[in-house]
Amino acid sequence: MSNTKYAKTGFLLRIYLRRDWLKIVFWLIGVVGLMAGAAGKFDTLYGSSKAMNSIITTLRTPAMVSLLGPFTASKPYTVANVYAAEMMVFMGLFVAMMNIYFAIHATRTDEDSGVTELVRARAVGRNASLTAAIFELILINLIAGVLEALGLQVSGMSGSNAAGNWLFGFGLAAFGLMFGAFSLLAAQLASSSRGATMLSYLILGVLFVARMGTDVQNTDLTWWTIYGWIEKLDIYGQNIWWPVALMVILIVLIGGLAVRLGATRDVGAGLLPQRAGRRQASVWLRGPLSLIACLERTSTIVWLVALFILGATYGSIFGTAGDLMKTNPTMAKLIGTTAVTQANRTIVLAFANKLVIIFVVLATIPGLITLFRLNRDERNGYFEQLHAKAVSRGQLYFSIAAFGLVSAIVALLLGILGMYAAGAASMGTEALTVGRFMRAFWGYMPALIVTFGIAALLAGLLPKFQNVAWVIPVYGLISLYLGPLLDTPKWATRISPYGWVNRVPIDSVAWGTASWMTVLGLGLIVLGYLAYTHRDLTTN
Amino acid sequence: MVQPVVEIKQLQKHFGKFQALKDITLTVNTGEVFGFIGPNGAGKSTTIRTLLGILKKSGGTATIFGQDVWRDAVAIHKRLAYVPGDVYLWPNLSGGEVIDLFLKLNDQKHSSRTDELIKAFELDVSKKCHTYSKGNRQKVALIAAFSTAADLYIFDEPTSGLDPLMEEIFQQQVLALKAAGKSVLLSSHILSEVEHMCDRIGIIRDGRIIETGTLDDMRQLSRTQVTVTAVKSVKQLADNPAVHGFKQTGDKATFAVDSEALGAVIAALAPLEVKTLQSTPPTLEDLFMRYYNQQEATADEQH
Incomplete structure (x- = not known):
């Protein structure tokens, strides 16, 4: 040229x-x-x-x-x-x-x-x-x-x-x-x-x-x-x-x-434009946990707000979605007002059940991004000097894991609350209680913890392969959302932890499953810690 | 009896089949500056990372302040400051934030000394770390380390990105630490820096410590460069087993003498009516080159 x-x-x-x-x-x-x-x-x-x-x-x-x-x-x-x-x-x-x-x-x-x-x-x-x-x-x-x-x-x-x-x-x-x-x-x-x-x-x-x-x-x-x-x-x-x-x-x-x-x-x-930074650290920036919070602040806020808005966007169509009178007027006349309200609510709950799958998978993302900082920042060399400070590996690991897990759980909660709040506004007198939607939260939170636990174990044990854990949320979404359309067998959805959850919020929470999944997830996080403390750190 | 601060005995480290450290044995005593020299890939950074508990040793023992470097890492790190060779900092934090964070992680505070150091190293602390050059990132780590009150300071090639003026400030700060009775482990490529500041030196090659001692001790073990002009021919000296690299132009001869045989060679020169005689003790550069070439020669012989 x-x-x-x-x-x-x-x-x-x-x-x-x-x-x-x-x-x-x-x-x-x-x-x-x-x-x-x-x-x-x-x-x-x-x-x-x-x-x-x-x-x-x-x-x-x-x-x-x-x-x-x-x-x-x-x-x-x-x-x-x-x-x-x-x-x-x-x-x-x-x-x-x-x-x-x-x-x-x-x-x-x-x-x-x-x-x-x-x-x-x-x-x-x-x-x-x-x-x-x-x-x-x-x-x-x-x-x-x-x-x-x-x-x-x-x-x-x-x-x-x-x-x-x-x-x-x-x-x-x-x-x-x-x-x-x-x-x-x-x-x-x-x-x-x-x-x-x-x-x-x-x-x-x-x-x-x-x-x-x-x-x-x-x-x-x-x-x-x-x-x-x-x-x-x-x-x-x-x-x-x-x-x-x-x-x-x-x-x-x-x-x-x-x-x-x-x-x-x-x-x-x-x-x-780039803003100038602080000349001195704020009083808040003082340890591993506050360091992670400081580094993840902007993206965590974006995720939390995004999940709430997404939830609210869906919730705002509950009024239209659950309107049997509009979609099937003949049947609505046939079954009477009380039954119509009941049917409308069932439609909305079935809808919510599908939506929560999206929320929980999306909520997993900020959690895993934070968690994988454990090895990512190591590889980038950012943690090298941190390890020469009076900070134990346990403090670092649990700071990162806790921040990641809590932000993931809060993201899920906000998605569901956004859905509830906008849903209540759009459904008017037929609105469902917040408790009914919280079933979805209590049902899916343990699955989120198990996914996070598997990822944490992977990050602790096989740092090079930590990104393999992304398969879980991706597969979870595909198997639960598209699985019924593609006619996949039951065991195929059970491969991902999200597939173990019952149909909340239509059904009530299966507390037995929820408990053992929570224990399993937390146990995996601890196992990840044990693996992390017994190995060489990744060096660049 | 001087108290050892760092004590490493037969330290080994494998990465899979690759043996990065084969036999590292050295001590750093209280109040001394220990120079750690060797070529790229010899195992300097691996040794230091093992000392910091970042890597887990495969054999031998390593203690700092008498405590195990792996088990008691946190207790040790409370009394230690470290500057790595390649400093990487979180791109979205400012230099000032990182300095303060590193101080707080050792339960210390931003002090007037921190401000003095920021001024001395001429660092703009309000800039985000991703805008810093390599030298400026090193300054951040150096300021954080020097303003930490510690008993042991570990520097891993800390001045590779600094300009000569900043290197001068670095040397002043290290000498100030030494004057205050602190111990320093300095890994470096800049031999003049090591020669200028270090009390004792350890040379590492291919995962082994091949020599430790004071510079004077090592000079004893090394060769002195001699330049001589004499009336009579000095050619016969070329056959002396203690003389190396004999070269003659006119009546002027230059050669290297094994330090322990210097007396005998001078005695042999005496009857030859010496006109001028110049002897230069080996510099660290010479020592370094000699150890390396010697080792390579032995390695070649073994093959």
């Missing part, structure tokens, strides 16, 4: 691809495998009209609409319609996460580790590394899109057609790239890879929650949420292509802005 700003872009792109090829392969296997695997199984699952009708009824419940988007297909329904409704929003989330990961990995992570500085010192253009990152993202998404489309073609699901398959593939590619572009922008604004990742997930989270709200209330408003554009493709229905064009326009705008900003800022710095 004649413009020296872009010198060596192609070379950097090759380097990036060689560096990341294994990661790219794993993500592609995950994304394409999930798509094609589900497509292959759907015909057997929903082949009969009875199964089809029952799944469409489920998909029309607010719980499913908020998670997976509305079911908009028109009769006669095909298996492909069900597939599109179940997979579109969900796969969108998956590819968005993939793009956030690669976008930050290719830009900010290298800057943090000082690699960018070395590269920039060579005969490499100022915009080259960012442009190479953009090309890498485009390539990943195009390959993913083509493979997804081919996977759908091969599966030959009934009701599917080539137009829909290719729209699905390229729609997801454009959708993923859109979030990649947001992350590239975030990478210019934030001053570290952690900050950029948090900002990217904040954007994704806000757009997703906004989509939930509009999908349940009024799907026309979903246009404004950006995330909802993927629903508007109407795959296997009218197969509308122009939202893809809309996405591409946004990609060009956001990506162009990121390149412009990237060309003007300093390497290693962000564009968001």
Whole structure:
């Protein structure tokens, strides 16, 4: 290229691809495998009209609409319609996460580790590394899109057609790239890879929650949420292509802005202003526990507020969701007012049961992020001097574990309370008591403790493999939420601790199970401590 | 009888099959500055991390203040200050916060001495740690360590990122600690620094302590560089087994003599009508290079 700003872009792109090829392969296997695997199984699952009708009824419940988007297909329904409704929003989330990961990995992570500085010192253009990152993202998404489309073609699901398959593939590619572009922008604004990742997930989270709200209330408003554009493709229905064009326009705008900003800022710095720090530590910062609290303060507050808002968002639709008079007036007239109230409440409680699974899985995330600081900060070298102080390993371990566990539990509690508070407001006289919702808290908290305990044991015993524990919440969500849709056997849901909980808050709390799970979870945390005190600390 | 502060006997450490420490034996006495030198990867940092209870030893004994470094880590750490070679600090805390935190973790407070040190090292403590350079992060750790009232100070290559002016301040502070009767374990690559400050030295190579002692003791065991001009030919000296690296240009000859044979060589020179004679004691650099080359030679022979 004649413009020296872009010198060596192609070379950097090759380097990036060689560096990341294994990661790219794993993500592609995950994304394409999930798509094609589900497509292959759907015909057997929903082949009969009875199964089809029952799944469409489920998909029309607010719980499913908020998670997976509305079911908009028109009769006669095909298996492909069900597939599109179940997979579109969900796969969108998956590819968005993939793009956030690669976008930050290719830009900010290298800057943090000082690699960018070395590269920039060579005969490499100022915009080259960012442009190479953009090309890498485009390539990943195009390959993913083509493979997804081919996977759908091969599966030959009934009701599917080539137009829909290719729209699905390229729609997801454009959708993923859109979030990649947001992350590239975030990478210019934030001053570290952690900050950029948090900002990217904040954007994704806000757009997703906004989509939930509009999908349940009024799907026309979903246009404004950006995330909802993927629903508007109407795959296997009218197969509308122009939202893809809309996405591409946004990609060009956001990506162009990121390149412009990237060309003007300093390497290693962000564009968001940095506040000066304290000259002296506050009186609160005095030991391991307050150190962890100080380090985790901002992100913990964000998680707690986010869970409360998410709970309240769901709660606010309880009034509409549990309104039998509206959804089934004939039946409502038949059974009478008292029975209607009763039925409405049952609907809401069934809805709440599904929602709590989301809350408990989300609440696990801040807990595990804090817990894994135990080895992460060790590897980064932050704890080395701490160990030379009069701080025992036990103090450090239990400070981190306690802060993580308590913030996870409080996050769960706030999600449920948010749901209760907004639910009570929207249901008016039919509102349920807070005690009824607290059943969900007492039921799921022990499962949260067990998950946390397994992670703590892993962190204590096998520091290199601590991240394996993320499988538990991910599997828990998939098995409990999508398991019933995919017809998985009972034992499969029991693999994760969340699968041991009974149907709270519909049923009352199984105190026996709750007690032994709590004891087991706390015991695992103690075992993790014993392992942690008897090994070498990770050194960098 | 001087009281040992650090006592290490036959310390060993394995990482899987790799033997990082094979045989470390050394003592640091009360009130002395002990220099710990050796090349990269010899085991200096591993020894220090074992002393701090970060790594668990595989064999031998290691005590500080007479207490076991693994079992009694917290009790020991109350009387100890440490600066690692690579200082990494929480990016979102300020330098001032980190200094105060480290003091509080040892139940101590930000004092006027802390302020003096911040001034001496010229550190802007209100900046967030992620904006600091390597040298500035080291300053944070040094300020926290020097303002801690402790009995033993451990420094692991503490000045690798400091400019010469700051290194001078570091040396002043270490000498002040020594004057106050504190003990210091200083691992370093900067031999002039070690030569200037240390009472005794331990040389580590490939997981073993190969020499400990005062600089004077080691010079005894080493070679003196001699430059001589004489009327008669000095060529015959080249055959003397105590003479090494003999070189002659005109009537001027330079060679190294084993220190214990210096007397005998001088006696052999006497009848040759010496015009000028210059003898230089070995510097630490020379000692260091010699120990290393010697060891490598023996290692090669064994193969």
